Amino acid sequence: MPAPRGTTRGPSRGRPGDEPAHGSAHGPAYETLRDAATRGDRPAHDAGDDRPAGGSGDGGERRPEAAQVQRHSVRGQVLEALRAALAAGELVPGEVYSAPALGARFGVSATPVREAMQRLAVEGAVEVVPNRGFRVAERSAREVAELTEVRALLEVPVVLSLAQSLPAGRWAALRPLAEATVDAAACGDVGRYRAADRAFHRAVLSLTGNEQLVAVADDLHRRAQWPSHVSPVVRRGDLVADAADHTALLDALCAADLHTAESVVRRHFSGAK
Template sequence: MRGQVLDALRAALIDGELVPGEIYSGPALGERFGVSATPVREAMQQLALEGAVECLPNRGFRVLSRSPRELAELAEVRALLEVPVMLRLARSVPADAWEALRPAAAATAEAAAAGDLPGYAETDRDFHRAVLRLAGNDQLVQVAEELHRRAQWPLPGAPRVRRADLVADAAEHSALLEALIARDLPVVESLVREHFAGSPG
């Protein structure tokens, strides 16, 4: 139950249903999702660890506001972490291993075409996780996924991400696979840096 509520809350955050700066009570959210307040509070504790909300004793949970600077800093850190790894993988991972990731890239394209922002956020993380797992470093995967998730919380007052932006972002996954298969290191580096800088998810 906690996992289902956590997924629902994450989707509501990404979709802008839970508004930055607003305070939400556990019982009210429990009623909204048809569950008791306990799994909501447990899920919110996890979201607090992820930097999405802050706990307010006896009041509930405030959705934290993000700034463009914070998102730019997250993009920079993600690039510092993932670009060297992807360049190393591009030199060593065989083409058939990259081919096996095409379904993951296709899943992001399907979510983008449907305009499903929460679905896109999830499949985007799935794709990046699958790439980084090829490095064989579980700690890397865990840290990168936490940074990725933090980068997906929207800016306060920002317009909803357009479907065209999601489609363009998803297309970069397929282009990255092609570059990795071809071991085209300059293109790999350029695509990853641009992906982080302009990613809607």
């Protein structure tokens, strides 16, 4: 899988494996930021510019608070785009990426990219490399296993509790989200699959009405999706099997088959992608 432009070490080496799922080096993360820049969402001024914050072409000055809102908007979009690139495998573990090069690729200045990367460094997704940029963290097998275990400890009992209290109609409403994961898996699109997977799990947990639970579980889920040398190739068959668990779980819940539901949800986390 080629690394996106912006890495200081060039494309990653090919990895063995048949029928891997794919993530594009010019994937949705980059398109999102390019579209935002085209709409004019990029900031008029940031700390990396020598130009004053300007007007809109008619000689008027942009209000400071409006420029600040725009800057926060772009920073947030860059952060989400980088998170999507990580999940899709567009940013490779061990590779070093510079903020100016990624900013040029995204169509924004280096400053919001640098700020977003600093946030990802706090989260543990990347490491700061002085005078070079940011290296995508290389996670150990133990870290991957621990994240999966914590997710299971949170989500499995919640799903089983909901299974005993919610009517079948509430579960049926989640069918489109489950089918979105099936469609993405069939295409072998890792980035789209992982976004759809998180959306499905968020929707399930949202049925508790506990916003803090949803936020914590989603953060764990996002971290679990970061790239890893432990499983360098995500195979389409693995995604298909993972997505099939979503529909099988809904089938069991809609039929009030608690035994099958428990079996499916435990199996799902034992092989979470």
